[in-house]
Amino acid sequence: MSGHHHHDFAGDRLIEAARDALVASGEQWTDMRADVFEALAGRDRPVSAYDVAESVGARRGKRVAANSVYRILDLFVRTNLARRVESANAYVANTHPGCRHDCIFLICDLCGKAVHNDDDKLTGALRLAAQAAGFAEVRPVVEIRGHCAECASGD
Structure with missing residues (x-):
């Protein structure tokens, strides 16, 4: 990312x-x-x-x-x-409170673990799309659900 x-x-x-x-x-x-x-x-x-x-x-x-x-x-x-x-x-x-950015959460449906990833290119594109549609004060919320590597290896 x-x-x-x-x-x-x-x-x-x-x-x-x-x-x-x-x-x-x-x-x-x-x-x-x-x-x-x-x-x-x-x-x-x-x-x-x-x-x-x-x-x-x-x-x-x-x-x-x-x-x-x-x-x-x-x-x-x-x-x-x-x-x-x-x-x-x-x-x-937030493990880095001095750093402002959007984040993407990867959430495991089995154990509940949430991994935080940064992808400024993706969230920036979402911001631009929303602003092009006339939205202001945009705050992208991106959450991807699935199975973490640990849980997936037990499948």
């Missing part, structure tokens, strides 16, 4: 990069936002807001409302800290 190169973060470095990106966007990095991001970043699969709320609630020792988590996740998507997997109504942490 033709794309661009960026540095992916993990662990504490990902949390630091997310905090820095959120603050740079003019938002505050609160304890609740930190807990939500850590719960999201700690998963290796897309996760629902309800799962994040449950995880944060367990960590805090009290129930956390899913609607509060949805608001924070929406903020994270707007500020490029997370990506929404539309077809699953789930979220994944």
